[in-house]
Structures are given as C-alpha cells and as structure tokens.
Amino acid sequence: MSRDGRSRTRTYAAGALALLAFATACGDNGDGGGAAPAATKTTAAASPPSGGAAPTAAATTPGAAPAEGDAAAWAKWNLKPLAPAPAPPADKPIKLERTGTVPVISDVKTSDKVVFITIDDGAEKDPKFVEMLTDLKVPITMFLTKDIVKNDYGYFKPLQALGNHIQNHTVTHPVMSKLPADKQKAEICDDQAALTQQYGTAPLLFRPPFGDGANTPMLNTSVQQCGPRAIVLWRESMQIHDMQYQAADKKLKPGDIILAHFRGPKELKGATMTQMFADLLARIQEQGFSVARLDDYIQAPAS
Numbered sequence: 467m468s469r470d471g472r473s474r475t476r477t478y479a480a481g482a483l484a485l486l487a488f489a490t491a492c493g494d495n496g497d498g499g500g501a502a503p504a505a506t507k508t509t510a511a512a513s514p515p516s517g518g519a520a521p522t523a524a525a526t527t528p529g530a531a532p533a534e535g536d537a538a539a540w541a542k543w544n545l546k547p548l549a550p551a552p553a554p555p556a557d558k559p560i561k562l563e564r565t566g567t568v569p570v571i572s573d574v575k576t577s578d579k580v581v582f583i584t585i586d587d588g589a590e591k592d593p594k595f596v597e598m599l600t601d602l603k604v605p606i607t608m609f610l611t612k613d614i615v616k617n618d619y620g621y622f623k624p625l626q627a628l629g630n631h632i633q634n635h636t637v638t639h640p641v642m643s644k645l646p647a648d649k650q651k652a653e654i655c656d657d658q659a660a661l662t663q664q665y666g667t668a669p670l671l672f673r674p675p676f677g678d679g680a681n682t683p684m685l686n687t688s689v690q691q692c693g694p695r696a697i698v699l700w701r702e703s704m705q706i707h708d709m710q711y712q713a714a715d716k717k718l719k720p721g722d723i724i725l726a727h728f729r730g731p732k733e734l735k736g737a738t739m740t741q742m743f744a745d746l747l748a749r750i751q752e753q754g755f756s757v758a759r760l761d762d763y764i765q766a767p768a769s
C-alpha cells in the first residue's frame with residue numbers, strides 16, 4: 467500500500483464528493499477508498515449465523531456467553547477457534563512516558579505469534595458485530611471519530627465492556643498535515659474530551675486519519691498537548707475478504723498491528739461487518755497467529 471501522505475490527500479479529496487462521503491469513505495488505506503480489491507469470492511467463513519441454526523452441542527450454560535476457545539461459539543459464526551493468545555509479557559515491549567515526544571508505532575516488538583486488531587472511525591454500528599465479539603471475545607482496539615460516532619455513542623459501550631479500549635481518531639477525520647497547529651489540537655483535544663466523557667477513560671493512543679502526518683513534529687506536539695501518549699499506525703489494512711500488506715512478502719509478522727474499519731454492506735460491496743471480521747480472523751488463523759490485546763503489550767505512563 468502507499469504510505470505517501472500526499473497521494474492519500476489527493477485521492478481522498480477527489481473522492482470527497484459529498485458530505486455523505488465523510489461518514490462512509492473515510493478509509494485509511496491510502497488507496498483512495500474506492501480502490502478496494504474487487505474480490506467476489508465468498509468463503510464459508512463469511513456466512514453469518516442463521517437465526518435458527520444455533521449449535522446444539524454447546525456445553526455452556528444456556529444464555530451465558532461462551533468462553534474463549536469454545537468451539538460451539540466459533541461454529542456459530544462458521545469459524546474454527548483461534549488459538550488463544552499467550553500470557554501477556556510481564557515486561558511490556560512498549561513503555562510510554564508521561565511527557566515529551568510520543569512514539570509512532572506500527573507494530574510491537576515481540577516474538578509471540580500474535581497480531582493486534584484495531585477498528586477505526588465507527589460508521590457501521592451493526593448489532594450482530596457486538597453479538598459476535600461477545601461470543602468470540604477476540605480483543606480489539608477502537609479508534610473512534612467523534613462526528614462519526616456521536617449519533618450513537620452507546621453502540622460502542624458493550625464492546626468496551628468486553629475489555630476493549632476506545633482511542634482517539636479526531637473529531638472530523640481530516641487530513642491532519644493540511645491543518646495549522648491550532649486546528650490539529652482542536653481535532654485531537656475535542657475528540658479526547660468527548661470520548662473521555664462518554665466512555666469514562668481518557669484515550670492513551672491516537673491515530674491520525676489516513677496515517678497522515680504521523681511523523682511530523684507539529685502533529686507530535688499537538689498529540690502531546692491533548693493527552694494521548696503514542697501515535698499508532700499499522701502494518702496491514704483489512705479490505706473486504708483479504709488484507710493489504712505493507713510487507714512485500716504479504717505475510718503477517720509477530721506483533722503486527724492490523725487496521726480494519728466499522729464498515730457495512732455499502733462500503734464492503736454487499737458484505738457485512740461480521741463477514742468482513744470473520745474473513746479477517748480466517749486470514750490470521752491460516753497464517754498461524756492468534757490475536758492479543760494491544761494494551762497487554764503497552765505499559766502506560768506512571769501517573
């Protein structure tokens with residue numbers, strides 16, 4: 467994928483035909499949003515559960531959420547259980563400081579065969595995805611954009627209750643390098659305030675839309691002024707059925723951070739959020755990885 471911020475800027479501007487595009491075409495993929503691979507294959511893993519096809523072999527208490535690794539819970543979503551993540555490292559590979567320049571990270575240094583899933587923006591609010599994560603308990607990190615989630619902050623609360631943290635992704639999803647410092651600061655600080663108020667905890671991480679400006683001193687300063695203590699990018703970007711890889715060998719590496727989005731059929735060529743996520747898990751599983759919680763590899767600053 468392109469890591470060229472100017473390219474992203476140009477394609478995004480060209481694609482922003484209407485305000486509608488704001489909520490639906492805010493891809494961070496650097497491919498202009500409309501250039502997702504036109505994959506038409508469907509996989510078994512992509513079939514949503516049908517209402518009447520609940521597995522009968524479940525050994526869990528009726529009504530209780532199945533435990534992680536519970537084959538019946540995974541079978542409900544036409545998936546095989548993902549290998550559980552190893553115990554979190556006692557010595558965190560990433561240690562954040564309370565002040566000063568914030569690090570920019572795209573992966574985590576670890577030999578554990580784990581990857582981290584991040585899901586951005588917040589446009590699609592599919593109740594089935596909440597059901598899926600409640601069943602599977604796959605850890606995610608959410609980077610939410612105020613103007614995209616403010617019509618339904620509540621949607622993300624059950625996802626948060628599963629232990630998934632909510633992080634900062636600006637108020638309006640702009641191209642940050644095009645903004646002066648005061649506007650950058652408003653974008654980050656106002657999202658920080660809204661998310662802190664809504665979800666009761668201040669975001670520790672920030673992701674600039676499109677990854678734009680991540681390595682500029684101005685954006686680093688703006689982030690520092692608003693509270694987040696790291697800028698988080700990614701190594702792979704989930705599309706509809708497969709990932710775009712930055713690495714030439716198109717393989718996951720231990721500690722990679724994967725970008726996905728809250729997207730629905732309009733953005734996914736008819737596929738649903740849960741179908742996209744099932745395919746993401748299948749791609750991770752077939753490469754022999756499990757999914758770990760990003761927070762378990764990051765040491766927060768001493769308060």
Ligand SMILES: [Zn+2]
Pocket residue numbers: 492493494586587635639675676
């Ligand atoms: Zn985004």
